[in-house]
Amino acid sequence: MRSGRILIAATQVPFTWGGAEWHVEALHRELLARGFEAEVAQLPFQWTPRSAVLRSALAWRLLDLTESNGVPIDLVIGTRFPSYVVRHPNKVVWLFHQFRPAYDLHESGVDGFAPSEEDVRQHVIELDTQSLMECRQIYTTSLNNARRLERFNGLTADVLRLPLLDPETWRCDAYEPFVLSAGRLEVLKRPELLVRAAQHMPEGLRVVIVGRGPLEAQLKGLAERLGVGGRVGVGGRVEFRGHVSEDELKRLYATCGAVFYAPYDEDYGLVTLEAFHCRKPVVTSTDAGGPLEFVRHGETGLVSQPEPEAIAKCIVTLLEDPSLAQEMGRRGHETVRHIGWDEVIDRLTSTLG
Numbered sequence: 001m002r003s004g005r006i007l008i009a010a011t012q013v014p015f016t017w018g019g020a021e022w023h024v025e026a027l028h029r030e031l032l033a034r035g036f037e038a039e040v041a042q043l044p045f046q047w048t049p050r051s052a053v054l055r056s057a058l059a060w061r062l063l064d065l066t067e068s069n070g071v072p073i074d075l076v077i078g079t080r081f082p083s084y085v086v087r088h089p090n091k092v093v094w095l096f097h098q099f100r101p102a103y104d105l106h107e108s109g110v111d112g113f114a115p116s117e118e119d120v121r122q123h124v125i126e127l128d129t130q131s132l133m134e135c136r137q138i139y140t141t142s143l144n145n146a147r148r149l150e151r152f153n154g155l156t157a158d159v160l161r162l163p164l165l166d167p168e169t170w171r172c173d174a175y176e177p178f179v180l181s182a183g184r185l186e187v188l189k190r191p192e193l194l195v196r197a198a199q200h201m202p203e204g205l206r207v208v209i210v211g212r213g214p215l216e217a218q219l220k221g222l223a224e225r226l227g228v229g230g231r232v233g234v235g236g237r238v239e240f241r242g243h244v245s246e247d248e249l250k251r252l253y254a255t256c257g258a259v260f261y262a263p264y265d266e267d268y269g270l271v272t273l274e275a276f277h278c279r280k281p282v283v284t285s286t287d288a289g290g291p292l293e294f295v296r297h298g299e300t301g302l303v304s305q306p307e308p309e310a311i312a313k314c315i316v317t318l319l320e321d322p323s324l325a326q327e328m329g330r331r332g333h334e335t336v337r338h339i340g341w342d343e344v345i346d347r348l349t350s351t352l353g
Contacts, residue, residue: 009083185213200312276332
């Protein structure tokens with residue numbers, strides 16, 4: 001059994017919680033459970049204005065994490081930019097994602113750098129490439145991430161998928177006539193597609209949206225304007241549940257008829273794993289990125305063009321045929337049931353000897 005003092009380098013975005021934060025918390029828990037001494041080191045990350053990106057990276061670069069109070073730190077595990085910029089002789093990275101506005105989001109025109117900031121963007125790319133080359137090993141959570149890394153930085157990574165915590169606690173109780181969407185309400189997650197799809201769904205089928213975020217008020221207003229907001233049974237088809245407890249979230253997964261998850265070019269997508277562990281099919285889009293590594297059209301879910309009417313058609317197909325949804329959900333579960341923490345921890349700590 002390996003042992004050692006391990007520091008997880010984690011980027012912090014104050015007052016924000018999402019998949020990346022969950023990623024770090026889960027890794028920390030699993031390291032401790034296997035007898036390692038493990039701590040999380042976090043620094044706030046700022047990206048507005050864009051020049052602040054390099055200052056945030058420099059803060060990591062200037063840290064000395066080789067020891068703590070005279071006791072050596074045996075391993076540093078970097079996660080997302082710019083945490084892996086830190087120097088350490090035994091550094092590995094489990095890459096959740098890079099600073100995407102310097103890469104694919106810039107290229108697609110979704111969220112990039114202004115022409116006057118091109119030199120800053122190039123510095124980010126150069127720093128990324130240099131600091132990742134210093135790693136003893138590069139892992140990433142998905143093929144999508146690995147392909148970006150190879151394309152933009154010329155670096156190769158091994159795919160090491162992020163498991164759920166306590167997968168046995170996710171269950172299937174029923175296939176009720178509602179589709180579930182769970183996640184932060186922000187532009188790249190594209191919850192607006194689901195709200196607009198609701199107007200193309202027949203009465204009796206519902207949409208349940210869990211989560212909060214900057215688009216919450218806008219989405220509620222859109223639902224009202226489209227005539228799908230309000231109370232269920234009084235014209236309302238879309239329910240906004242806001243933040244819910246973990247038990248309530250698992251109950252919603254357990255009873256929904258299908259799960260909607262169609263972000264734009266997602267890095268990984270824990271929602272897909274949550275749905276499949278509950279034996280529920282996933283409706284996603286052709287440009288969703290990471291989820292497409294799990295969702296196979298007609299087998300484990302349905303893949304649609306990112307258009308409301310097409311999405312609605314897929315949702316209706318599953319909600320009106322629970323036996324079909326059940327079979328797809330069963331196949332989905334088979335594709336993820338082998339993803340576990342033992343392999344993750346073994347590989348991340350392999351450089352400890």
